[in-house]
Structure formats: structure tokens, C-alpha cells
Amino acid sequence: MKYLYLFIIYAGGLVISSLGLALIIKSGLGVGPADSIAVGLSMRFPITVGSVMIAAFVILLLLNAWLEKKRPQYESLIPIIIRGRTVDLFLYGMLENANYEVWWTQWGTFSLGLLATAMGVAVYLRTPFPRIPLDHFMMIMNEKTKQSKGFIRIIAESAMAFVGYLLGAPVGIGTLIVALLLGPFIQWSYFWARPIARLWSDSARSSSASD
Numbered sequence: 767m768k769y770l771y772l773f774i775i776y777a778g779g780l781v782i783s784s785l786g787l788a789l790i791i792k793s794g795l796g797v798g799p800a801d802s803i804a805v806g807l808s809m810r811f812p813i814t815v816g817s818v819m820i821a822a823f824v825i826l827l828l829l830n831a832w833l834e835k836k837r838p839q840y841e842s843l844i845p846i847i848i849r850g851r852t853v854d855l856f857l858y859g860m861l862e863n864a865n866y867e868v869w870w871t872q873w874g875t876f877s878l879g880l881l882a883t884a885m886g887v888a889v890y891l892r893t894p895f896p897r898i899p900l901d902h903f904m905m906i907m908n909e910k911t912k913q914s915k916g917f918i919r920i921i922a923e924s925a926m927a928f929v930g931y932l933l934g935a936p937v938g939i940g941t942l943i944v945a946l947l948l949g950p951f952i953q954w955s956y957f958w959a960r961p962i963a964r965l966w967s968d969s970a971r972s973s974s975a976s977d
Contacts, residue, residue: 778886779888780852780890782886782889783885783890785856786883786884786886787879788879789875792857792864792879795938796936796938797936798883799945803926804816805930806930816855820849826900830903833906833910842896842897849898880948881951883948884952884954887901892959903922914953918949923949927945
């Protein structure tokens with residue numbers, strides 16, 4: 767039963783982070799660095815942001831397998847599909863007609879999106895279920911370089927923001943803020959999400975004891 771609760775927490779974290787990403791995009795202050803490529807491509811071709819994310823994550827899934835010299839983690843298709851479809855649900859559904867033109871609504875929406883993204887990512891990373899390839903890539907680089915998760919994310923997202931800018935995505939002050947602050951916010955949220963990790967580690971120990 768604990769694993770059912772954990773999966774609900776896992777899915778909830780993914781959905782919350784997708785909502786956060788959509789809010790950042792809709793704020794009008796600049797898309798998130800990791801999303802700038804998807805947004806840029808969706809502006810050039812008749813394809814949704816979520817669909818581009820799914821395609822990009824599948825490619826990154828194969829890259830991660832090559833870096834780790836392991837088989838591709840095909841189970842990561844679960845969070846990939848959840849992320850792509852829920853981002854589209856928010857962008858082209860619930861938030862499709864949302865326009866934030868007053869400065870305080872823009873910054874309020876952006877701030878809420880930033881916090882939701884960080885908390886959602888941290889929560890789902892604390893569960894034992896598959897990770898989105900981008901987040902798994904960050905963990906791989908964290909282990910290989912011995913640098914903090916926050917530092918790795920800043921470097922990676924800065925590079926992605928540059929590519930997104932070249933594709934014509936609306937890169938702005940918000941993009942820079944996400945590149946600088948999302949990593950540290952995830953690190954902070956990851957620390958406070960420790961009880962989730964204890965939940966499944968306790969469950970694993972209980973199963974071992976019963977065996």
C-alpha cells in the first residue's frame with residue numbers, strides 16, 4: 767500500500783512541476799531554459815510543446831544509457847509521457863487563455879511557477895520510481911563531476927537557454943532567473959522532501975524483514 771501512496775506522490779510531483787513550467791511560460795517574462803528549445807521548435811513547426819519535450823526526452827534517455835554504459839531505462843517513458851501530456855494540458859487547456867500583462871501578475875505567476883517546479887521535481891525525485899531523463903542526466907553529471915545538483919543544473923540550463931534563443935524562443939529575464947535559481951531551489955526542496963525517501967526506505971526494510 768505504501769508504494770501506491772508513493773506513486774500518487776510521484777505522479778503529483780510530476781504534475782505540479784508541469785504546472786510550474788506552464789506558469790513560467792505563460793508569465794511572459796521568458797520561458798524556462800530547459801523548455802526554451804521545446805517552445806522555440808513549437809513556434810516554428812505545427813507541434814505542441816509537450817510533444818517536443820517527449821521527443822527530446824527520448825533522445826536524452828538514450829544519451830543517459832550511453833553515459834552510464836547501461837541499457838536504456840525504458841521505464842522512464844512513464845514520467846516522460848506524464849510530463850509531456852500534462853504540460854500540454856495546462857498550456858493548451860487550463861491556461862490557454864491566460865494573459866498576464868500587469869507587472870505584478872506576471873511576477874506573481876512566474877514566482878509561483880518557479881516554486882511549483884522546484885517543489886514538484888524535488889518531491890518526485892525522492893520516490894523510487896523512474897526519473898525524467900533530464901533530471902536523471904543531472905544526477906549522472908552530479909555523480910561524475912562531484913559538483914552539486916544546483917551547479918550542474920545552472921550550467922546545463924544556461925546552455926539550453928542559448929539554443930532556445932537561437933530558435934527564437936521568448937528568452938528574457940525570467941529565463942535567466944530560472945537558470946540561476948531553479949537548481950538551488952530544487953536542492954533546498956530536495957532536502958526538505960527527505961520524509962518521502964524515508965517512507966519508501968522503511969517500506970523496503972519491512973519487506974526484507976518479512977522475507
